[in-house]
Amino acid sequence: MDQPFNEPYDAVIVGSRIAGLATAVHLARQDARVLVVDRATFPATTVSCPIFYGNSMAMLERLGVIEAVEALQAPKIRYYGIRVPHSGIDLVTRLPDSHGRDYAYSVRRELLDTAILRTVQTYPNITIREGFTVRDLVWGNGRVVGIRGRQGRGADEIIYAHAVIGADGKRSLVARATGAEIYDRVKAQTCIFYAYYRNIKPIHEPSAIVYVAADRRTGVLVFDADNDLTVISVGIPVEDFAQARRDPEATLERTWRSIGELAERGMHAERATPVMGQAPVDSYYRQSYGLGWALVGDAGHYVDPVTGQGINNALRGAELLAEAWSRTRRRADWMSALAEYQRQRDQETRPIYNLVAFGERMERSADMGIDLGTPLFRAIARQPRQAQRYVGIFSGATTVAAFFNPFNIASIMIEDGLRYQLPQMAFGGSNRAVAPAGV
Ligand SMILES: Cc1cc2nc3c(=O)[nH]c(=O)nc-3n(C[C@H](O)[C@H](O)[C@H](O)COP(=O)(O)OP(=O)(O)OC[C@H]3O[C@@H](n4cnc5c(N)ncnc54)[C@H](O)[C@@H]3O)c2cc1C
Incomplete structure (x- = not known):
């Protein structure tokens, strides 16, 4: 010894x-x-x-x-959130101040x-x-x-x-x-493939957007990064991993180009790094x-x-x-x-770990036809203050408990009902999403 x-x-x-x-x-x-x-x-x-x-x-x-x-000198990302194009949800807003900084970096x-x-x-x-x-x-x-x-x-x-x-x-x-x-x-929900690209058209300023694809289980994360690069990373459902890993480049390209807005932003995109990936963990x-x-x-x-x-x-x-x-x-x-x-x-x-577990349960309920997530996220997206509080969970500005508590969720849903659902039922009015603050 x-x-x-x-x-x-x-x-x-x-x-x-x-x-x-x-x-x-x-x-x-x-x-x-x-x-x-x-x-x-x-x-x-x-x-x-x-x-x-x-x-x-x-x-x-x-x-x-x-x-x-x-x-x-990475760009300061202040414009941040989730877009679900097929559901019309645009939960993209300004990052709130977290520990003295209202921006993120991707490096x-x-x-x-x-x-x-x-x-x-x-x-x-x-x-x-x-x-x-x-x-x-x-x-x-x-x-x-x-x-x-x-x-x-x-x-x-x-x-x-x-x-x-x-x-x-x-x-x-x-x-x-x-x-x-x-x-x-x-249990892991997804495997990941990503690469850094040049010439992805910016939205109007440095941004980090998570696009949710039409199958609702595939996510495409697009972050403006250092040296004029943009990283595109796709999270593919675990059950598609075996197929996806056979051709990671095709998987990555096909997935992000399936999102209309992104295909347009990436019309002149050039891949600047090899495709990297991670099996489900x-x-x-x-x-x-x-x-x-x-x-x-x-x-x-x-x-x-x-x-x-x-x-x-x-x-x-x-x-x-x-x-x-x-x-x-x-x-x-x-x-x-x-x-x-x-x-x-x-x-x-x-x-936040429990949120991952909760997300997994929501996925399973949605698969059984009970979709609680879409109405909630649509309601959050229509309330600029709540949208900002929601994204603040990930930057450390909002605690999970302050946002995902029964009182706050109920107040989001009630507000949404009063401002959008009731008028629509009464007058057949517009259900148009309101742009979040500062956008
Ligand atoms: C695809 C992907 C995207 C991610 N995106 C984000 C994100 O957006 N934001 C975020 O905050 N986090 C993100 N993460 C997570 C983040 O990368 C990790 O949490 C972070 O890297 C953990 O750092 P670490 O120092 O613990 O370990 P690591 O970064 O894994 O470093 C471990 C080091 O240990 C060394 N090592 C291992 N074994 C040995 C050995 N036997 N002898 C000597 N050296 C050894 C390795 O060489 C390595 O350098 C992402 C992860 C992945 C996979």
Whole structure:
């Protein structure tokens, strides 16, 4: 058995993207000596085409990396929401202020992650080793005491640490090696294909629009991104995955061009990147700590990317983990401090996770002919203030509970009934949607 005779690092973090880098900074600020390793060498992309909002930017600011992100000069997206052309629903509005910012950014991961990494690398007590693959964990006296891995194709090395933190994504090796179990799971509804394009006609300003296709189960997300690119990402129902993966390019192109407005916007589109994709992945919560180890980011909790929460959750998870770390410095034992970390993470992320589960149930009811979603979303779209509150759920401006509570839903439906349904019944009046505020 390997003996922990030499422990040069307080923490070894596996994974040097959002979760890993944020955790490294928070621990280093508590004087921890941190090693971050990643098998990738940067700039390196990963399967992800993100949008992130004011709540994430506030955390990037606290990390001291917001200037590096701003320097990428991605367009500020303020015009945001959902369009369901075949139902005439236009729930596109202005993003409300979230943590001091009323805009979102969509930035390619190779730019975003590299900008953050190069800034974090300047911290004196953080060492980053790119191109280092972790192959296993090292155990001693029933706890994790280090990692075994190698630089490039070099020989295996053992590196000891007081704690090993898996920020190594949803296929986490740290989770596998520790036997960390999933304790909650929501079945994936979709698989995803995406690419970045040039020459997608803007609407009238930078925007992020989710178009819902006529089958109501296919979504097409269109975000204006860095360097005059626009990312188009399609979420295809799981049962169509086997067929779709045979020709991802045709699947992507055919799907987005089936939306009239988008086909028109993309008349002169040129694809600028290869098509990337992800098979259906269930959303989950996973046991995220044990003796000598912890998980952060997607490694511990993953939620359907359509919610656009992964980056925010990774950043916030890192903050919560760092608070637990600080409690262990104040003599709390590791297991109880980390139990609190997991409890807080779950409590904060549950509401949007539950929305994913709720959406899945709504889909099933709609398949059985009970469509509650369409009347509700039509009503929200016709009430500018409510539309803005709704989109604020995703940017962190509105809590799920403040919006999806019986009182608010009832008031939306009553208002809609009084303003649109009753007059129409009485006078056969227009059912035209009202443009949201500021549009
Ligand atoms: C298609 C798609 C679209 C998305 N869109 C959004 C969005 O709009 N908004 C949003 O907020 N989120 C989005 N997400 C989610 C977001 O990408 C993730 O939540 C986020 O990347 C999680 O960050 P992380 O640091 O936990 O893990 P990752 O970004 O997965 O990073 C893990 C790192 O660990 C490294 N690693 C893994 N194993 C090892 C090993 N054995 N040795 C060394 N290194 C290792 C990997 O190389 C990688 O660099 C999307 C995801 C997908 C798939």
